[in-house]
Amino acid sequence: MEKLFELLHENPLFSFTILLLVVLILPPIFEKIKLPGLVGLLVAGVLLGKNGLDVIDPKSETIKLFSDIGKIYLMFVAGLEIDLAEFRRTKDRSLTFGFSTFIFPLITGVAVGRWFGFSWNTAFLIGSLLASHTLLGFPIVQQLGKVKNRAVIITVGATIFTDISALLVLAVCVSIHHGNFTPQSLIFQLLALAIYAATVLFGLDWAGKEFFRRTGNQESNQFLFILLALFLASFGAELINIEQIVGAFLAGLAVNDVIGGGPVEEKIEFVGSTLFIPFFFIGMGLLLDVPTFIQTIQSDLLLVVGIVGGLIISKFVAAIVIKTVYRYQWNEGLTMWSLSLPQVAATLAAALVAYETVNTRGERLINESVLSTIIVLMLVTSILGPVLTDKFARKLSTPQSDLELSPEPELSSEQSILAQIFTVVVPIYNPRTERDLIAMAALLARYKSGKIIPLSITQSQIHMDDPLQEISLQNSQQLLDKALRVSQEFEIEAKPIIRIDDDVANGICRTAREYNANLIVMGLSANTSLSARLFGNLIDRVFWSSHCPVAVMRLLKEPMMIQRVLIPVKYLSSQIRQIIQFTQLFAETNGAQVTLLRVCDRKTSKNEMTALEVELSQVVSQLQPKIEMTVRMIRSDNVAQAVLQVSSDYDMVMLRSMRRRTVAGLAVSDLTTQLLKRLTCSIVLFGEPLHS
Incomplete structure (x- = not known):
């Protein structure tokens, strides 16, 4: 039995299976008791590690690989999720608040570090861990309809400054800890970093746009290109002695405009949020030494209070300074404070890097006490931040106009549902729902004196004279004949179309674009399979690609x-x-x-x-x-x-x-x-x- 247990302990497949089981079960349980799902993953890591069941070895190559990929993926997604369009519109105030909410926590962290006897290098590292923030409260603001408020917009934009600055401080601190620091080496490091950052930000942006333009709708190749860009940027960072997470974050910013919230981004984030990012949090739990964690809270309580309290106070001061400078309302200042409180993504990733950084004398950049304190900080702020956001954001007034804020663009005539000329495209692929869909489209188009375009897509074969192609065309014609009869019942103009296309979703969207349609009406599919989630079902892809609104119906x-x-x-x-x-x-x-x-x-x-x-x-x-x-x-x-x-x-x-x-x-x-x-x-x- 002991031999079997030892065999399982060393088996990568067994470890992977356990990780999948944990990711599937624990986060939903913790969310039901009003705790973040990532807390459940940390707890799972503790239970599976040496202080619990000891079924997974945190030092195994498998766990190290998954944890490293998760760490890189986490920072990549953080870069992807920054709204660059909003940042460009409010860059001056975003950068101002970014500097404020970076410098005050940095100074506070350095002061706390020095007070407790840490070296200047470690103290600056502690300060950088406090300086970034993770927008855990943003979904709350989104749900309350306050995303256009000026305070929310500049806080989101400030994330770019705080994350990049914190990662740069981390890079310098790691270099100093390895003993590679001299004034000349620092200048060389900063120069190399500037060249590298410009290469990643502009090079990947250009290469990505060119690749996407040339590959059209080959989403699998585009998905692989984005992954390649991520790991190339991370590996490139290592080559110039910069941490991988710096490269990953810059890669996220670089391809942000390229994928533009489309289906490729959905797939990238699905893979990350389903597999690798949860593995990173489990890996953090595996590294957590419970006795040391408890001892830190007991014996180093002042350190915990100093770091947690210092973070809360310094973020508050930073928000109030900006609130005063720009004459914002109190609730706007408090919302900025609450949104900038949570310390999750960049903080945890940087803390793990610092903990694993060991110099020639065997000294870690931060010890287990600081790592445990950072985890306490994460737990406190990830709960406190969203609670305060919910309290203050709901009191925000209607979005106020700033010089740099422009109103929402008016809907074009193509997008407006109340357009004078109304054309409805109705893709038909299910005989059972065909009549109701045509009837609905006919009612809408007739009311606006428009027309409907019943559409049947036949997927192309290698040879156009293939018997399967002929059968598909015959089936399409039968569907369209029925659609024409229904449209005649409603006395509406109909233009049935058969289209041969390699891709059904693209065929629908291209037809709608060619006929300048105002609306696409489709039947609702119940496809929730894993493949549909990963590669997107037909409806998802039409939503992403269509130039006009899409109404998907279950009648x-x-x-x-x-x-x-x-x-x-x-x-x-x-x-x-x-x-x-x-x-x-x-x-x-x-x-x-x-x-x-x-x-x-x-x-x-x-x-x-x-x-x-x-x-x-x-x-x-x-x-x-x-x-x-x-x-x-x-x-x-x-x-x-x-x-x-x-x-x-x-x-x-x-x-x-x-x-x-x-x-x-x-x-x-x-x-x-x-x-x-x-x-x-x-x-x-x-x-x-x-x-x-």
């Missing part, structure tokens, strides 16, 4: 029988207005009633609910609907359950297609996903063009 009644429609509204935006306009268009075709539902949590005051109701009512009145359109406000801490309960009185629910993820790379459930699985009425999933 349980004939369109003419749908009389009551529900629209859950989180917050107002141009996309939500599009959904309301689309619903209005449909409802006016058959005299249906429309209800806008806003679910507020139980903390929302009566005044806040009244203000939200007035705002929604104003939107309704501006549309001048010809049908009954009302606003309903309810309180509930479970939005999905509240929508499900209300939906029982309605024939159809309108949902917005939106993906959401945390900055730390751990996937979170989306309200839309929950509702799609549990709603028992008809559904329309409405997606906007990526650029809208």
Whole structure:
């Protein structure tokens, strides 16, 4: 038995299986008890390591490889998720706040380090660990509809400055600790770093755009190119004696514009958040020495209080300074503070690098006490930051105009659902849903004196005279003949099209673009397989590529029988207005009633609910609907359950297609996903063009 245990302990396949099991089970459990999923992964690492079951060796090559890849991937995703467009619009104030929220914690960390007897080099390293931040609270701000507030925008932009600066300090501290530091070597190091950073930022950006332009829609090759860019940048950093995570972060920034939030980015982040990033957090747990951790809290309590308290106070001072300089409101200053509190991605990755950095005398750059303190810091700030964000962000006023903030662009005539000329493309591939989809498209187009384009895509064969090609064309023609008969029933102009294309999604989007369509209407697929999640199903890819809105439908009644429609509204935006306009268009075709539902949590005051109701009512009145359109406000801490309960009185629910993820790379459930699985009425999933 002991021999078997020893064999399993050394077996890489066994370790990999255990890691997958942990990643699958633990994060959802911790999220249910209101703790971040990454805390569950750290706990799992402790339980599986030498202080627990001792089933995984943290020093094994397998664990080291997975942990290193996870560390690199974490910083790469952090670079990818920075909104460069917003940063460019607010770069002056973002850089100002970035400097403020970097320098105050840096000075505080150096002071704490020196107070407790650490060397100047280690003290500066501790300061750099406090200087960055991770936007764990951003999804909360997003849900509250405050993402356009000036305080939120500059805090997001400040992440670029704090992360890069903290990583540069780390690089210098590591070099000094290895004994390679002289004034000449520092100048050479900074020069090499500048050349390297410029090469990565501009070189990868240019190469990526050229590669994507030449490969068109070959997503698998594009996915491999991005991975190659990541590891080339990381390896290049090592060649000039800079830590890998610096290269990974710069690579994320470099390809940010290249992949532009498209399907390739979705695949990259899916792989990272599903496998490698969780492995990094488990690896951190494996390295955590529980006796030392407990001893640090007990014997070095002042160090823990100094670092944690110093971080909280210095971030507060940095936010208040900027709040005063730019004359922001108190709630804006406090929101900036709460958003910049969490220390997760760059902090943990840099802490692990510093802990593993050993000089010729066998001395670590930071000892186990500091590493344990940083983990305490992560736990405290990852919980405290989002809690404070929820408290202060909900009190933010409507976004105020700054000189550098421009209003949301107006929807073009191509994107507007209320365009004068209305063309609807209806891809047909399922005979069972064909009639209802054509009927829905016909109602919409007829009301706007438009036309519909029933479309059947036949995937091409190597030889155009292949018998399989002929059979596919015959099937397509049969589908289109039926579509033409249905359109004639509704007395609407129809232009059936058969298209031969290598890729169905691209064929749909290209046809819509060629005919200047205003809308694509599709049937809802229930494909949730692993391959669909990894490579994207048809609907996902049409959402990503289409130039116009896409309405994906699951119709349980004939369109003419749908009389009551529900629209859950989180917050107002141009996309939500599009959904309301689309619903209005449909409802006016058959005299249906429309209800806008806003679910507020139980903390929302009566005044806040009244203000939200007035705002929604104003939107309704501006549309001048010809049908009954009302606003309903309810309180509930479970939005999905509240929508499900209300939906029982309605024939159809309108949902917005939106993906959401945390900055730390751990996937979170989306309200839309929950509702799609549990709603028992008809559904329309409405997606906007990526650029809208």
